[in-house]
Amino acid sequence: MILSFSSPRLSGSLVAPSSKSYSQRAILLSSAIGGETLVTPVSGCDDEIVSEGVARAAGSSIREEGSGVRITPDFRCPGSVYVGESGTTYRLAMGLLAAMGCTVDFNGEPSLSRRPIGWLLEALSRCGVSFSPKGDGFLRMDASRVLPSPVDAAAMESSQFVSSMMLFYALSGQRGTVIRFLERPPSMEYVEVTAEVLRSFGMRVGVTGKGVEMHGDVRSPGTFHVEGDYSSVSFIVSATSLLDGSEVRVSGLNRQSVQPDSALVRWLERNGLAVWDRDVLVVSGGSTGGIEVDADRTPDLAPVAAAIGISTVEGARILNYGRLRYKESDRVASILDMARRFGARVDVSDGCISIRRGEKPGRVACDSRDHRIIMAYTVAAMALSCDLEIREPGHVAKSYPSFFGDLRALLGNGLRTIL
Numbered sequence: 001m002i003l004s005f006s007s008p009r010l011s012g013s014l015v016a017p018s019s020k021s022y023s024q025r026a027i028l029l030s031s032a033i034g035g036e037t038l039v040t041p042v043s044g045c046d047d048e049i050v051s052e053g054v055a056r057a058a059g060s061s062i063r064e065e066g067s068g069v070r071i072t073p074d075f076r077c078p079g080s081v082y083v084g085e086s087g088t089t090y091r092l093a094m095g096l097l098a099a100m101g102c103t104v105d106f107n108g109e110p111s112l113s114r115r116p117i118g119w120l121l122e123a124l125s126r127c128g129v130s131f132s133p134k135g136d137g138f139l140r141m142d143a144s145r146v147l148p149s150p151v152d153a154a155a156m157e158s159s160q161f162v163s164s165m166m167l168f169y170a171l172s173g174q175r176g177t178v179i180r181f182l183e184r185p186p187s188m189e190y191v192e193v194t195a196e197v198l199r200s201f202g203m204r205v206g207v208t209g210k211g212v213e214m215h216g217d218v219r220s221p222g223t224f225h226v227e228g229d230y231s232s233v234s235f236i237v238s239a240t241s242l243l244d245g246s247e248v249r250v251s252g253l254n255r256q257s258v259q260p261d262s263a264l265v266r267w268l269e270r271n272g273l274a275v276w277d278r279d280v281l282v283v284s285g286g287s288t289g290g291i292e293v294d295a296d297r298t299p300d301l302a303p304v305a306a307a308i309g310i311s312t313v314e315g316a317r318i319l320n321y322g323r324l325r326y327k328e329s330d331r332v333a334s335i336l337d338m339a340r341r342f343g344a345r346v347d348v349s350d351g352c353i354s355i356r357r358g359e360k361p362g363r364v365a366c367d368s369r370d371h372r373i374i375m376a377y378t379v380a381a382m383a384l385s386c387d388l389e390i391r392e393p394g395h396v397a398k399s400y401p402s403f404f405g406d407l408r409a410l411l412g413n414g415l416r417t418i419l
């Protein structure tokens with residue numbers, strides 16, 4: 001696909017795709033409890049589809065209803081589950097299926113098999129669960145002798161390990177202080193997302209700097225409403241802010257959201273480029289200061305921050321970038337490669353990647369298969385008004401299947417060709 005931009009401006013309305021962090025948690029949880037749950041709306045992204053696949057393999061029937069899916073559980077342990085490329089589904093399904101005492105083979109895509117899982121295996125092993133390698137980088141889990149007990153959390157590469165253990169304790173009946181933090185986990189706000197979902201499912205959950213406490217029982221809320229995804233909208237919202245004369249109205253976002261990636265919208269608000277019209281976020285083009293992103297706290301904003309850096313003289317600083325190496329691609333390498341292809345000025349020093357606009361390139365090629373990297377290339381190409389060849393555009397479906405369709409609708413004549 002070749003995108004060719006002609007004085008691009010973004011204008012119109014955008015409905016935020018629903019948050020996959022919320023929908024995946026709600027779908028998985030719904031499969032392991034009594035009673036039906038309508039999870040709505042869903043975006044139909046690949047990560048959500050693999051979560052639905054796990055739920056189906058575990059006995060649920062799932063049917064579309066309006067813009068959501070109705071999950072009717074009838075839990076039985078699956079012999080195997082496919083987790084695709086989704087870190088969230090893989091890690092959260094592990095805690096959930098362990099709580100249910102399952103013996104199960106995990107299968108998925110090679111990029112996921114290379115991502116860290118160690119702390120989670122250790123934590124579950126302390127609760128009587130055993131693991132054996134299958135030879136393809138994935139594991140067989142045997143939880144037939146599961147015996148839940150609280151764990152201490154230190155030195156881990158993903159907040160999803162903590163989220164997984166929260167589902168484990170929620171479903172296995174352990175209550176009180178279930179996790180003690182010896183160190184603050186990374187991407188901590190995603191732990192709060194898990195707590196919010198569990199609260200919607202009837203539990204009392206407290207997350208503090210010291211650990212996680214849980215009380216009560218898990219039950220279906222009947223309907224689980226999924227809020228808009230701040231990580232997904234960050235691409236179109238950033239592009240809007242970078243293009244003078246643009247104005248986009250975004251609906252479907254929760255203004256009070258705990259999603260960490262709402263930090264990008266807060267930054268635009270501070271720069272006067274985003275305001276709320278009741279529940280609608282109105283973003284316009286203009287100039288901002290440089291952006292600074294703490295990748296340990298908001299890892300999924302790093303690619304879009306890099307695109308902002310590539311497009312502006314004020315540039316971007318990405319701090320604490322180490323864990324970006326363990327995403328769908330090595331996002332440190334992907335970001336540096338992208339910046340180089342766009343002719344940006346880059347400096348990498350201890351713990352910080354700095355990127356700012358350099359010599360504008362003629363045409364850029366993107367051969368990444370990483371959804372957020374592909375969307376970041378698109379933002380930078382739009383902002384610099386240069387042609388972009390995307391070799392595998394379909395991969396955006398991991399998180400945001402309608403990304404190019406939404407962009408086309410907002411760009412109108414500003415997009416010269418899509419071949």
Ligand SMILES: O=C(O)C1=C[C@@H](OP(=O)(O)O)[C@@H](O)[C@H](O)C1
Binds near residue numbers: 020088157158187190
């Ligand atoms: O729990 C979640 O929904 C997520 C947690 C984050 O991962 P890490 O905790 O591994 O940083 C984030 O990058 C991912 O896209 C979604």
Ligand SMILES: C=C(OP(=O)(O)O)C(=O)O
Binds near residue numbers: 399
């Ligand atoms: C890292 C991501 O997701 P996950 O960890 O669920 O694969 C992402 O969506 O950028």
